[in-house]
Amino acid sequence: MIGFMVRHPVATFFSILLHVVLVALLTIEWTEPSASIKISATNSEDSQPNAVSEVRQIEPLKTFAVDASLVQEKLEKIRAQEAAKKQESQQLEAKTQQERARLKELQKHQKIEQEKAEKARKQAIQQRAKTEAERRKTELERQKTEEAKRLAKLERSKAEAEKVKAKEARKAAELAEKERLKSIEKSKQAEKIRLLEEKKKRALEKENAAKAKENEALKKAQEKAKATAALQRQLDEEASAQRKAQKRKQLVSLRESYISAISAKVRDNWRTPARISPKAECDLQIIQTPKGNVTSVKILNCNEFATKQFKVAAEKAVYRSEPLPKPPVKELFERKITFEFKP
Amino acid sequence: MFQVISQIKAKVVFVLMFVLISPPLWAGLTIEISEGYDNAIPIAVVPFGFEQQAGGNSQGGNTPANKAAPVDLAQVISANLRRSGQFKPLLNSSLPSQPSNVDDIIFRQWRSLDVDNMLIGKLVDQGGGFYQVDMRFMDVLRKKQVLGKRWNKVPKENLRQIAHQISDLIYEELTGVRGAFNTQIAYVTLRKKNKKRHYTLEVADSDGFNAQAILKSTQPIMSPSWSPDGQKLAYVSFENGRSEVFVQSLDGAYRHKMASFKGINSAPSWSPDGKKLALTLSKNGSADIYTMDIKSRKLKRLTKKWSIETEAIWAPNGRSLFFNSDRRGQPQIFQVFLDTLEIRRVTFEGRYNANPEISPNGRYLAMVHGQGGFNIGLLDLHTDEFNVLTDTFLDESPSFAPNGEMILYAMNRKGKGQLAVVAIDGNTSQILKVKNGEVREPAWGPFLTNK
Structure with a gap:
């Protein structure tokens, strides 16, 4: 993977960017409807403006972390409320827990019924129904939120896991990168060392070569000197031989002239x-x-x-x-x- | 023949007698050396010592001091060597000493005189007219004796001959050629007495001494020819008014008329074996060459031509003859071979070549060569090289010395016939003259002694 990343840094970059965008998009998606929740939350829980602002200010994932605690508290409250409305909520919860698949339909049905009821109440008792609807809506909302939260949590955990994973991946990547870098570094280092060594070696070789060359040259010089000496000796010998030969020749010619002088006198x-x-x-x-x-x-x-x-x-x-x-x-x-x- | 006679007459005319040197009484010819080698070799011929033999039976008891040597051998030898032209004997006055024994020679003395050789000798009077001759020929440079010889009981009259023999030995030692000093020459002298001509055929030693008259005549005597043994002479005599050929022994024992044919009888020449004569006869018309067997007198005609063929001589091998013929208009030398009678022309040089004479070794042909004047020419038969040897006037009758080194010939000087000798290389010459007369028709005799 690292190799891939190394090989395709742009792709890697875009994939990371895509991930980030996706996460951001997810967050934004979820933040959008939570605005109303916020509003409601703000309305209902003024005690946590900081959190809201904090949510706004910090990363969406952190916001979730803060939300999680809020949800927990709310869940406590809701439980408390549910303690009050034990049955219904227990039923609902059981129903919810038992028939998660039918929840939406039920919700829809409830919604329709609620709308029907609302319609009916609208005309009759708008307030109450409204409140009830509100409350139910809130409840639903809360349930939804909870579900969303759960989902979010799940998602978050998932994201967390993803994040962790990503982090890990990043970490791994980083590590890998690091490792890679390290290895690169190492290899670089090694390369460097190698190069150095090679350089060294080369230098050594060069040196050796130079040395050899020098030796060779020295040897050559020695040989040359030897040869020169030999040549000189030979030349000397030759010169001496030549001198001798010359002298001999001279003597021979002198002897010839001597003898010819005798023979000339005899002839005379x-x-x-x-x-x-x-x-x-x-x-x-x-x-x-x-x-x-x-x-x-x-x-x-x-x-x-x-x-x-x-x-x-x-x-x-x-x-x-x-x-x-x-x-x-x-x-x-x-x-x-x-x-x-x-x- | 008339040709020949007219030739002679021409040379004889207007002769003036003029003797420069008064010759010894016995001398027939006076020899004058006119030219010698430039590089003649100095030689010392020391006068021979003369001794009376101790206890010899000399008559009269003369002491040696009073008695002079009968012959100055050294002088004879010295003259011979000088005459050869090849030697330059020292004058007696320049001799540092006169040793007659080898032990007495101080070589140093002679060496300084630039003398290579010296002759010393001794003449010992053995009594009774006999003498002992002792000679030592020394090499001064090598300080050793080269020759030594002793003759015993030599009669006084033969002492000159001994001197000639010594000369021959020395000559041969130094030149490698046999000396021809101990030889004789024949010639004809012409003296005028009371307006009459007196012809004498004489024989003398090669040095002109010991001349002996062989034949005297008031008529011409011509063409003497020596027999190979040196004992006889053949010649042409006109004593009977015409030419006839005679053979005469030198000891006077006999004289034979060999040819007296009609016409010309001339130019006799002995064959090398001494058994035949070549002759010129005109008994059949023109002069032709014949050979005659001396014993049987049988003739053989070698040439048959209308032209004149004459003056034939034998080749040394006896197989051919050279002769003179004018068959080509001018006289030239031809050769006829006895077996085939084939004739070939030999001379081509000049327009006149006559009177041939062959050297003893058969190599050179001497002749009278006419080219302006008449001189002696020499043709080398080996190389065909031809040279004119003489520069004298009206030369004729060349005759080789028996060693082939010299040519004796007749010539004319101051209108007077004289003899001359020239070396075959032309380097030396001498003139032989006769007292109160002319001399011509020379013939050099053979070696007198066998080697």
Whole structure:
């Protein structure tokens, strides 16, 4: 129901409003005829103007509460009166109590009879009849009122019950609302908490993520640093290797130039009366002293064009080249040097 | 034939005798080196030590101090090497010392002279006109002996030959080519005496020494040709008023008239096996090439043409001959194959190519090449490369040294016939002259000793 109300607050509002209007209408309906009663009551019981005003001022339901006490008193009075007119009233009451269903008819009948009587009395004894009718009317009225009161009471109780019920309902509704609100609040709270928690969680997660990210970054940075270091190391190594290679290359090229200087000097000193094929070629293996003096010359790997004269002339050219050129760097000195010789 | 004679006459006219250097008495030819290699190799040829053999049976009891060596071997060798154009022997005056034993050599001294090799030797008088020759050829750079040889009981008259042999050994050691110093050359000299011409066929050592007259005549002698064994000469003599071909042994044992046919008998050439002669004969009309079996005198005609075919020489393998023919109008060299008598033209360079001569290895063909003047041309039969080797005047009669390194030829200088030698690469040349006369018709003989 609360869910319904929550879902349809306008409908709820209108239903409540309708209830209130209905109750108000009921009250107004009942107040209207009671005006005459009031009047009569005012007429008969002046002692309770406050009540009347009070009735007027306060809510209709309260008015009933006040009326109820009045009715009680009146009922006491009526009982007292009835004590006086014991039979009739007892009969009437018994009749009333016994044949509630026939009451109205009886009343009607009485009314007709009363009217008849009245008509008759009107002409005859208007006063008496009037009074009697009045009294009866009052009695009826009172009975009616009583009945109405009872009904009202019933209604009231019913209304009360309704009210209570409504109240309860309201209360329940309120409670429910409250509960709902509470629950809403709670859920809100929970939501809030949840949100908070979620937020927290998110924050935590975020934090964690950030942390992780940071860690990651740190790790990455570390790795990067590591990699950079490795790279640097590698670069250093490479650079050193390169330097070494360069130096080696340099040495190799120096060595090449050293050897070519030797071979050039040998070629410069090459001379022979022999007719040598331009294709003649041998490897010369020279063993030298650090001062560049030739210890020995070996002629190796000659091709088919290298005659004996070529070999001898080559060997002589080596000796004639003494002292052999010195190496550009001391460490390049080689005791044994081999190179390809082609005049 | 008249052609040839007129050619010679033209060269002989207006000859002036002019001897620059007074030659040794025994010298037939004077050799003048006109050109050498730019990059001749310095070499030290130390005068040979001369000793009397201790306890030798020398006659007369002369002390060694008084006796000079009969032959200056070092000088002969030095001249040979110098003449080759490939070596530059040091002058005796620039030698730091004159060791004759290996132990006496101070290599340092020679090294500083930029000398690679040195020859030292000893001549020992063994008495009785016999000598012992000892030679050591040293490598100054490697400080070691390269060659060493000793000859015992060498007669005095053979000492020069020993010197030539030593020259050959050195030459071969250094160049890888057999030396041709120990060889002989034949040539014809012309001297005028009392307005008469005297022709002499001579044979001398390759250095022009030891000249010997083989034949003397007042009539022209032409075209000497060595037998492969070096013992005989074939030549053309006009001694009988016309051309005839003779074969004569150098020791004078015999002289045979080989061809005396009607017409021309000329241009003899020995076959490599020494059993045949190639000849130019015109007994059947025009001059043609024939071969003659020396023993049987049997002829074989190789060419049958109206044109002149002459000057045939044998290919070293003996299977073909090169000859000169004007069958195309101008003289060119042709080749005829003995088995099929097929003939092919060999020279195409220029309008005149005659007088062919083949190198001992069969690779080069030397010839008289006419292009404005007449010079010696060389055709490489392997590559067809042709070169003119000489720049002398009216060159003729090329003849290869037996090692194929040089070409001896006749030329004309100042109107006088002289001989000249040119290396086959054209790098060196020398001139051989004769005292009081002209010299022509050279032929370089074969190796005198078997290797």
